[in-house]
Amino acid sequence: xxxxxxxxxxxxxxxxxxxxxxxxxxxxxxxxxxxxxxxxxxxxxxxxxxxxxxxxxxxxxxxxxxxxxxxxxxxxxxxxxxxxxxxxxxxxxxxxxxxxxxxxxxxxxxxxxxxxxxxxxxxxxxxxxxxxxxxxxxxxxxxxxxxxxxxxxxxxxxxxxxxxxxxxxxxxxxxxxxxxxxxxxxxxxxxxxxxxxxxxxxxxxxxxxxxxxxxxxxxxxxxxxxxxxxxxxxxxxxxxxxxxxxxxxxxxxxxxxxxxxxxxxxxxxxxxxxxxxxxxxxxxxxxxxxxxxxxxxxxxxxxxxxxxxxxxxxxxxxxxxxxxxxxxxxxxxxxxxxxxxxxxxxxxxxxxxxxxxxxxxxxxxxxxxxxxxxxxxxxxxxxxxxxxxxxxxxxxxxxxxxxxxxxxxxxxxxxxxxxxxxxxxxxxxxxxxxxxxxxxxxxxxxxxxxxxxxxxxxxxxxxxxxxxxxxxxxxxxxxxxxxxxxxxxxxxxxxxxx
Amino acid sequence: xxxxxxxxxxxxxxxxxxxxxxxxxxxxxxxxxxxxxxxxxxxxxxxxxxxxxxxxxxxxxxxxxxxxxxxxxxxxxxxxxxxxxxxxxxxxxxxxxxxxxxxxxxxxxxxxxxxxxxxxxxxxxxxxxxxxxxxxxxxxxxxxxxxxxxxxxxxxxxxxxxxxxxxxxxxxxxxxxxxxxxxxxxxxxxxxxxxxxxxxxxxxxxxxxxxxxxxxxxxxxxxxxxxxxxxxxxxxxxxxxxxxxxxxxxxxxxxxxxxxxxxxxxxxxxxxxxxxxxxxxxxxxxxxxxxxxxxxxxxxxxxxxxxxxxxxxxxxxxxxxxxxxxxxxxxxxxxxxxxxxxxxxxxxxxxxxxxxxxxxxxxxxxxxxxxxxxxxxxxxxxxxxxxxxxxxxxxxxxxxxxxxxxxxxxxxxxxxxxxxxxxxxxxxxxxxxxxxxxxxxxxxxxxxxxxxxxxxxxxxxxxxxxxxxxxxxxxxxxxxxxxxxxxxxxxxxxxxxx
Numbered sequence: 001x002x003x004x005x006x007x008x009x010x011x012x013x014x015x016x017x018x019x020x021x022x023x024x025x026x027x028x029x030x031x032x033x034x035x036x037x038x039x040x041x042x043x044x045x046x047x048x049x050x051x052x053x054x055x056x057x058x059x060x061x062x063x064x065x066x067x068x069x070x071x072x073x074x075x076x077x078x079x080x081x082x083x084x085x086x087x088x089x090x091x092x093x094x095x096x097x098x099x100x101x102x103x104x105x106x107x108x109x110x111x112x113x114x115x116x117x118x119x120x121x122x123x124x125x126x127x128x129x130x131x132x133x134x135x136x137x138x139x140x141x142x143x144x145x146x147x148x149x150x151x152x153x154x155x156x157x158x159x160x161x162x163x164x165x166x167x168x169x170x171x172x173x174x175x176x177x178x179x180x181x182x183x184x185x186x187x188x189x190x191x192x193x194x195x196x197x198x199x200x201x202x203x204x205x206x207x208x209x210x211x212x213x214x215x216x217x218x219x220x221x222x223x224x225x226x227x228x229x230x231x232x233x234x235x236x237x238x239x240x241x242x243x244x245x246x247x248x249x250x251x252x253x254x255x256x257x258x259x260x261x262x263x264x265x266x267x268x269x270x271x272x273x274x275x276x277x278x279x280x281x282x283x284x285x286x287x288x289x290x291x292x293x294x295x296x297x298x299x300x301x302x303x304x305x306x307x308x309x310x311x312x313x314x315x316x317x318x319x320x321x322x323x324x325x326x327x328x329x330x331x332x333x334x335x336x337x338x339x340x341x342x343x344x345x346x347x348x349x350x351x352x353x354x355x356x357x358x359x360x361x362x363x364x365x366x367x368x369x370x371x372x373x374x375x376x377x378x379x380x381x382x383x384x385x386x387x388x389x390x391x392x393x394x395x396x397x398x399x400x401x402x403x404x405x406x407x408x409x410x411x412x413x414x415x416x417x418x419x420x421x422x423x424x425x426x427x428x429x430x431x432x433x434x435x436x437x438x439x440x441x442x443x444x445x446x447x448x449x450x451x452x453x454x455x456x457x458x459x460x461x462x463x464x465x466x467x468x469x470x471x472x473x474x475x476x477x478x479x480x481x482x483x484x485x486x487x488x489x490x491x492x493x494x495x496x497x498x
Numbered sequence: 499x500x501x502x503x504x505x506x507x508x509x510x511x512x513x514x515x516x517x518x519x520x521x522x523x524x525x526x527x528x529x530x531x532x533x534x535x536x537x538x539x540x541x542x543x544x545x546x547x548x549x550x551x552x553x554x555x556x557x558x559x560x561x562x563x564x565x566x567x568x569x570x571x572x573x574x575x576x577x578x579x580x581x582x583x584x585x586x587x588x589x590x591x592x593x594x595x596x597x598x599x600x601x602x603x604x605x606x607x608x609x610x611x612x613x614x615x616x617x618x619x620x621x622x623x624x625x626x627x628x629x630x631x632x633x634x635x636x637x638x639x640x641x642x643x644x645x646x647x648x649x650x651x652x653x654x655x656x657x658x659x660x661x662x663x664x665x666x667x668x669x670x671x672x673x674x675x676x677x678x679x680x681x682x683x684x685x686x687x688x689x690x691x692x693x694x695x696x697x698x699x700x701x702x703x704x705x706x707x708x709x710x711x712x713x714x715x716x717x718x719x720x721x722x723x724x725x726x727x728x729x730x731x732x733x734x735x736x737x738x739x740x741x742x743x744x745x746x747x748x749x750x751x752x753x754x755x756x757x758x759x760x761x762x763x764x765x766x767x768x769x770x771x772x773x774x775x776x777x778x779x780x781x782x783x784x785x786x787x788x789x790x791x792x793x794x795x796x797x798x799x800x801x802x803x804x805x806x807x808x809x810x811x812x813x814x815x816x817x818x819x820x821x822x823x824x825x826x827x828x829x830x831x832x833x834x835x836x837x838x839x840x841x842x843x844x845x846x847x848x849x850x851x852x853x854x855x856x857x858x859x860x861x862x863x864x865x866x867x868x869x870x871x872x873x874x875x876x877x878x879x880x881x882x883x884x885x886x887x888x889x890x891x892x893x894x895x896x897x898x899x900x901x902x903x904x905x906x907x908x909x910x911x912x913x914x915x916x917x918x919x920x921x922x923x924x925x926x927x928x929x930x931x932x933x934x935x936x937x938x939x940x941x942x943x944x945x946x947x948x949x950x951x952x953x954x955x956x957x958x959x960x961x962x963x964x965x966x967x968x969x970x971x972x973x974x975x976x977x978x979x980x981x982x983x984x985x986x987x988x989x990x991x992x993x994x995x996x
Contacts, residue, residue, distance in 0.1 A: 001595070042731070051549040051623065058578040058624035058736065058864040065736045065867075071752055073731035074868065075584050078574040080556040086573050090588045097499070097594035099729075125549065126556035231597075233540070233571035238556065238563045254569055366556040369563075370572065 003095045004224040004379065005217060006102070007035030008337040013213035013325035014182040020047070020054050020110035021066040024214040028067055028106050031216035040218070041100040042073040046087030046107030048080060048329040052122045054110055063106065079233075080126045081278065082365030083107060084215060084332030085372035089231055095219045107334075108214030109327035119210055121425035123328070126366040128239035134448045134472060135421065135428035139207050141240050141367045142279035143199040143419035144436060148246040149281060151417065151460045153296040160201060163299040165192040167280035168205045168322060170308055175319020177309075177351040180334075182211050182325030200420040200455045206280040211325030215333035217340070223379060226343055230265065230360075230375030232258030237403075240367050241436055241444050245398035246417060247296075249368035252289035253395035256362070259373040260291075266392040267291035270375070271355045272313065272342060274335035276364040277320040286362050287315060290373070291393040314353055317342060332363035332372060339376050357381045405443050410467035413437035415475070416444065420455050433458065437466055437475055447473035501593045502722040502877065503715060504600070505533030506835040511711035511823035512680040518545070518552050518608035519564040522712040526565055526604050529714035538716070539598035540571040544585030544605030546578060546827040550620045552608055561604065577731075578624045579776065580863030581605060582713060582830030583870035587729055593717045605832075606712030607825035617708055619923035621826070624864040626737035632946045632970060633919065633926035637705050639738050639865045640777035641697040641917035642934060646744040647779060649915065649958045651794040658699060661797040663690040665778035666703045666820060668806055673817020675848040678832075680709050680823030698918040698953045704778040709823030713831040715838070721877060724838055728763065728858075728873030730756030735901075738865050739934055739942050743896035744915060745794075747866035750787035751893035754860070757871040758789075764890040765789035768873070769853045770811065770840060772833035774862040775818040784860050785813055788871070789891040812851055815840060830861035830870060837874050855879045903941050908965035911935035913973070914942065916956050931956065935964055935973055945971035 009030025011023055018026075024045075032038065043064055050059045064074035079086035084107035091105040111119055124137050131141075150160040168187060175181035187205060195204040219228070234254030237243055243250070260266060267290060275290070277283035284298040292313055293301045301307055307315035318324050318338035321331050339359035341347045347356075358381065363372045418435035433452035437445050447466050452458055458477070465482060466475040486492040507528025509521055516524075522543075530536065541562055548557045562572035577584035582605035589603040609617055622635050629639075648658040666685060673679035685703060693702040717726070732752030735741055741748070758764060765788060773788070775781035782796040790811055791799045799805055805813035816822050816836035819829050837857035839845045845854075856879065861870045916933035931950035935943050945964050950956055956975070963980060964973040984990040 049549055049555050051547055056623060056627070057547050057620070058868065060577055061733050061864055061867045062626075062736050064733045070733055070735050071748070072733060073587075074577075074733050075588065075731075076576040077588070078576065079558055079572075089571075090573060090575070090591070093588070093591040093595045093597060096597060097591045099591060099594060122555070125554060126559075128560075129554070233573075235559050235562045235568055235570060235572050237568050238560050250569070366559055369559045370556065 001096050001098045001221050003092050003228045004220050004222065005226040005228065005340055005376070006220040006224045007031040007218040008340045009034065009216040010180050010334060010337045011214050012180055013211050013327065015112040016110070016212040020050065020108055021062055023110065023212060024063055024106055024108040025067050027108065027214035027216035028104060031104065031218050035218045037102055037218065040072065040102045040104045042094055043069065043104045043106060044087040044091040045074060045076045046078070046083040046329050046333060047076060048078055048083045048109055049122055053114065079370040080365035081328045082332045082363040082370050082372050083329040084334065085363040085374060086332065088217065088333055088336060088374065089233055089372065091219050092228060092231060095221050101221050103219045104216065105219060105333060106214065106216045107330045107332065109329040110212045111210045111327060112212050116210065117426040120423065124425045131239055131241060131446055134434055134446055135424040135432055136434055137199065137421060137423070137425060138367060139199040139202055139279065140419050140421045140434050142281055143202045144417040144434065145246050146201060146281035147419065147460060148417040149285065152247050157201065163284065163302065164206050164280040165189055166302055167277065167283050168192050171277060171316050171320040171322040174309060174317055174351065175323025177348070178319050178324060181319045181323050182209055183323045198423050202279060208278045208321035208326035211327045213325055213327040213330050213334065215330045215337050217333060217336055225379050226340055227377050227379045229377045230259035230263030232256055232262070232373040234371055236369040238366070238369055241446050242401060242403045244401040248285055248289050248398070249371060250397050251368055251371035252286060252362055252373065253397055255371045255373040256290050257393060257395065259375050260393050261391060263375045264389040265358065265375060269358060270313070270360045271358045272317055272353050273315055273360040273362065274318060274320065274338055275315050275362050277316060277322045278326055278364065280322065282364065283315060283320065289395065290360065290362060291395060309351065309353070317347065317351055317353055335361035335363060336374060336376065343376060343378050401444065402442050405441055407443060407445060411439065412463055412465055413439045415458065415460055415462050415464050417460055418458050420453060435475060437464060445473050447475035449475055499594050499596045499719050501590050501726045502718050502720065503724040503726065503838055503874070504718040504722045505529040505716040506838045507532065507714040508678050508832060508835045509712050510678055511709050511825065513610040514608070514710040518548065518606055519560055521608065521710060522561055522604055522606040523565045525606065525712035525714035526602060529602065529716050533716045535600055535716065538570065538600045538602045540592055541567065541602045541604060542585040542589040543572060543574045544576070544581040544827050544831060545574060546576055546581045546607055547620055551612065577868040578863035579826045580830045580861035580868055580870050581827040582832065583861040583872060584830065586715065586831055586834060586872065587731055587870065589717050590726060590729060593719050599719050601717045602714065603717060603831060604712065604714045605828045605830065607827040608710045609708045609825060610710050614708065615924040618921065622923045629737055629739060629944055632932055632944055633922040633930055634932055635697065635919065635921070635923060636865060637697040637700055637777065638917050638919045638932050640779055641700045642915040642932065643744050644699060644779035645917065645958060646915035647783065650745050655699065661782065661800065662704050662778040663687055664800055665775065665781050666690050669775060669814050669818040669820040672807060672815055672849065673821025675846070676817045676822060677846070679817045679821050680707055681821045696921050700777060706776045706819035706824035709825045711823055711825040711828050711832070713828045713835050715831055715834055723877050724841055725875050725877045727875045728757035728761030730754055730871040732869055734867040736867055739944050740899060740901045742899040746783055746787050746896065747869060748895050749866055749869035750784060750860060750871065751895055753869045753871040754788050755891060755893065757873050758891050759889060761873045762887040763856065763873060767856060768811070768858045769856045770815055770851050771813055771858040771860065772816060772818065772836055773813050773860050775814055775820045776824055776862065778820065780862065781813060781818065787893065788858065788860060789893060807849065807851070815845065815849055815851055833859035833861060834872060834874065841874060841876050899942065900940050903939055905941060905943060909937065910961055910963055911937045913956065913958055913960050913962045915958055918951065918953050933973060935962060943971050945973035947973055
């Protein structure tokens with residue numbers, strides 16, 4: 001059964017004094033009013049971690065009760081930071097099955113009431129336990145991914161900084177036009193460069209903020225002006241260190257493949273997209289993973305303003321997670337609400353796109369390991385290529401990293417990427433250098449060093465030494481004395497060899 | 499699209515030294531092996547509170563990764579203590595929609611590694627916040643419900659004790675025949691009476707234990723020997739004090755109505771059922787809510803052994819949550835695994851029922867506010883009444899309690915039910931008397947008193963005084979001095995009036 005959207009609702013994102021259930025009820029009320037519905041067949045609630053953010057369990061029931069909808073089924077769905085998209089997917093199947101006619105999808109999160117270090121700790125629980133033990137945070141991984149991207153595509157650190165600044169400036173500009181956005185002021189290059197380093201090279205303006213907010217959307221089997229035409233959902237390894245590629249997300253590619261196939265569309269036919277820019281480098285990588293641009297070329301499209309509001313393929317017309325804000329459970333659904341606004345021509349002056357008949361949303365769960373790609377289209381759109389449709393999108397899924405080999409307790413490896421983390425979760429020292437080290441056997445390990453504070457002292461691609469302290473890998477640069485030792489042991493031909 | 503079951507798996511319930519992901523992977527492995535599948539289209543994971551029980555978020559990804567199934571969609575679903583059934587429902591719609599062919603539903607929880615008072619606190623987070631502030635726990639509510647049931651149906655406290663003992667003895671006997679059960683020894687009346695009071699009148703043997711365990715089930719669109727024929731899901735108010743009836747659950751009745759209608763069956767056609775006996779009184783109430791017996795008569799059927807293994811309508815042949823154990827996220831799915839065992843004739847000697855072609859499971863989320871009723875049937879069953887089917891099940895949904903009236907800060911009310919709670923969550927005094935008090939206006943309030951230790955000193959139906967201390971209602975019995983005061987104020991005709 002085909003599935004349509006009959007109403008949407010969004011709260012103003014930002015800091016709220018209201019309880020989470022009231023914020024979510026507000027969004028739901030807007031969507032229900034739009035659809036002229038007072039009753040639905042079921043509710044699917046997306047909240048990421050209400051247990052720790054607000055100290056509640058049984059939240060699906062609480063929500064139904066708060067809204068005066070007691071009686072009907074209410075189910076909570078969670079897929080880490082893509083939770084809003086996860087709730088959408090489960091609601092979609094309920095309607096597509098023919099068992100339900102109208103379903104309310106409702107997603108939200110309340111985060112601003114806690115101290116940042118506690119929020120960081122809660123958010124870090126989405127990270128693999130072995131990696132979390134190093135104090136690794138989401139920004140730290142995003143920073144290591146950005147560093148690796150620059151290395152692979154030969155971008156200098158100042159070039160990388162310029163690209164990331166451009167993502168932030170574009171999205172803050174778009175957000176300045178969005179009445180629902182948390183940040184409504186454009187930022188300058190100076191603002192960007194003046195913001196503090198969170199995890200080198202990422203600054204505060206590279207990271208989506210901590211936000212309260214909610215989004216709601218009504219799915220129906222009755223035709224409306226907006227049709228859901230593609231859904232893809234895919235997972236990747238929980239540990240980032242277990243992935244063959246650090247500069248693209250297999251989970252986005254697999255999800256996109258499914259969504260394009262279901263919609264019988266190709267990337268070139270997408271008019272605009274909301275891309276999960278929890279961190280600025282993720283927008284660049286996202287546009288490559290989605291097949292909009294070739295690997296390593298997403299930043300060029302940005303520089304050429306292809307992804308700007310007036311460009312050929314606007315990315316994050318809403319301002320993205322970066323500027324609209326990122327209530328973790330809500331973002332995946334807020335993206336879809338923005339797409340509906342655009343498809344209906346209701347995005348408002350300045351932000352409304354000229355060509356908006358096919359929109360795509362990409363939502364990332366965790367560190368790129370539970371991702372969604374969802375395509376919405378105007379129902380009145382004339383489609384030309386459905387008969388004999390051929391997929392033009394054939395992404396390279398990179399696998400093959402060996403993760404089952406025994407890991408030595410000490411040795412020499414190559415620094416694959418690193419970051420200097422300045423805002424670790426509560427209970428960790430700051431700053432701390434974190435890195436991935438590739439061993440000769442093709443294994444990758446995570447390692448830390450609390451002594452490196454200056455990123456210039458480390459270089460990707462260089463050999464480093466590592467050993468084990470208190471169950472953690474610690475790495476350090478190879479000194480002249482180390483080289484002398486290796487030369488004496490016959491492991492180097494000359495102490496000058498690197 | 500019709501939905502069938504192609505494989506099931508269950509771990510031995512009890513205390514486990516393994517991690518939750520390994521326990522769940524074990525159950526999944528058994529189900530996949532049975533179905534001869536190495537790949538599925540998606541996973542739906544049911545875990546209730548992994549955030550606090552095991553300190554992990556992003557658990558759907560972790561599970562897919564642990565099982566080597568990285569790539570495919572993995573979604574976590576939660577509906578409090580009915581979570582296993584919630585995961586089943588979402589998986590059902592995914593297959594019923596035609597978008598997926600084989601779906602793994604996997605549910606589990608790990609609880610035994612924490613101190614009991616912490617586990618109690620985590621479990622109590624499913625309770626309404628205003629009620630939780632009194633230190634109310636799940637056993638405390640179950641105890642108040644049992645007391646009210648006895649009052650409404652005129653059972654003496656010794657009769658109530660006898661009935662609850664019989665539920666416990668029946669289910670422990672059934673569990674003694676179940677190799678997957680946590681408790682495999684029948685218990686005697688003396689064992690029951692010798693067990694400590696958790697929340698008067700409920701003893702340890704009235705409460706399902708704290709358990710580690712997992713269940714798995716494969717749903718498929720390809721016909722197999724077991725068909726899913728009915729699913730119903732319904733919510734009720736989060737606050738128990740907001741309900742018109744304390745001796746039945748609207749959420750079970752609404753869910754049952756939907757499930758019977760979908761399956762085109764009536765209660766008399768069900769051959770056996772797994773009923774959510776987290777607390778012994780819930781089994782009695784469950785069998786009434788499901789339409790098996792009239793309100794107030796469930797205990798008679800138990801006494802007449804109708805619900806025993808050899809009876810006309812065996813209830814909890816598995817031993818129920820009581821004896822198989824209750825890993826909160828897993829129980830709703832474990833019930834369905836038991837039904838599949840019975841329908842296939844694989845339940846094993848002693849436990850296998852003679853007539854087992856139609857089985858029903860009822861799962862309770864929270865304190866009866868997110869409930870499921872699911873019906874499974876043998877595909878080869880000859881059905882006689884489908885044409886012109888008429889629903890014979892017309893449960894009375896009791897509503898109408900006024901919850902929006904202003905609550906006085908002190909006054910006189912009637913003690914509707916009470917318990918003496920001996921095991922409150924961490925941070926509360928013990929023991930503490932908790933009660934519901936009905937005010938003249940028809941409002942009900944919750945109230946406490948830390949001084950009543952002897953249940954004999956309180957009597958349901960008597961007038962009590964209440965006032966407010968530190969934001970909580972405190973109640974106390976009316977003394978002669980109170981009556982004298984009321985008499986002098988003209989509120990009583992005589993100080994002897996009660």
